[in-house]
Amino acid sequence: MPLAEHLHQRGLRELGQCQDAGQVITLIGPDQPRFWSHFTASPEYVDGLPNPLDRWSVRVITPIAAAMDGEAIFPSDGPPYAPFYSWALATGRCWTSPVGFLVHDDAGLFVSFRAAIRHPGRGDAARSPSPCDICVTQPCQTACPVDALVDEYDVAVCKTYLRGAKGTGCMTHGCAARRACPVGQGRRKPQQAAFHMEAFL
Numbered sequence: 001m002p003l004a005e006h007l008h009q010r011g012l013r014e015l016g017q018c019q020d021a022g023q024v025i026t027l028i029g030p031d032q033p034r035f036w037s038h039f040t041a042s043p044e045y046v047d048g049l050p051n052p053l054d055r056w057s058v059r060v061i062t063p064i065a066a067a068m069d070g071e072a073i074f075p076s077d078g079p080p081y082a083p084f085y086s087w088a089l090a091t092g093r094c095w096t097s098p099v100g101f102l103v104h105d106d107a108g109l110f111v112s113f114r115a116a117i118r119h120p121g122r123g124d125a126a127r128s129p130s131p132c133d134i135c136v137t138q139p140c141q142t143a144c145p146v147d148a149l150v151d152e153y154d155v156a157v158c159k160t161y162l163r164g165a166k167g168t169g170c171m172t173h174g175c176a177a178r179r180a181c182p183v184g185q186g187r188r189k190p191q192q193a194a195f196h197m198e199a200f201l
């Protein structure tokens with residue numbers, strides 16, 4: 001079965017490929033909005049143990065990687081962390097957005113990775129322009145209610161705001177700057193956004 005079909009059956013998809021040390025890195029992410037119902041139907045979602053989504057990812061993606069004679073690598077493995085940000089840039093399908101987060105040609109600022117699969121073969125890096133190049137208003141730059149993304153991302157300012165009464169909007173719908181991105185808008189369910197924000201705090 002082709003990789004794309006394995007992933008589709010699990011609510012996942014390929015987000016890009018690059019070469020690394022003579023092998024291919026295929027980046028895997030959620031196929032929104034189908035992904036959320038796959039995950040919430042899993043034993044990990046309800047078992048009450050820590051890190052349910054990371055555990056789901058390991059259980060589901062490890063055998064898919066093995067079926068391709070590959071190795072699964074997870075973003076939370078570390079420190080030291082695998083260079084997901086650099087791999088994402090090398091695919092030619094992700095760029096550094098004006099606010100520092102990655103932006104993907106189709107998933108926009110809500111791009112995230114569940115794993116990478118390192119496997120034999122030749123990578124298929126894309127060469128398209130960044131969507132930010134033609135984004136006239138760049139709403140991500142002004143959407144953060146506390147300007148935490150001006151210059152370096154100020155994680156402390158962001159978290160203090162999220163913990164306060166006014167942070168409810170970002171906590172329940174996801175980061176306002178990421179939501180403002182016109183690319184792929186509205187595909188991530190609020191329940192999923194809230195789940196990630198809770199984990200981030």
Ligand code: B12
Nearest residue numbers: 075081082083084085086101102109112113153175196200
């Ligand atoms: C540590 C980490 C953080 C730290 C520190 C970020 C930082 N200042 O670097 C904290 C906890 C703050 C963080 C926050 C978030 N992160 Co983070 N984080 C990581 C993690 C696990 C490791 C990064 C790393 O050190 N890599 C190792 C180095 C050697 O390799 P590299 O990645 O190629 O290095 C580059 C990056 O570090 C980059 N970089 C430098 N400064 C910054 C700042 C930011 C904000 C980012 C995104 C990258 C970045 O420059 C390096 C050279 O190119 C990666 C996953 C991974 N394994 O890479 C996710 C990752 C970068 N984060 C991600 C996400 C989704 C988030 C959150 C949005 C989580 C959430 N709420 O869902 C938040 C942001 C808060 C918000 N507003 O919503 C995504 C990328 C999303 C995107 N569009 O950019 C990644 C890839 C994880 C994933 N599973 O997809 N994160």
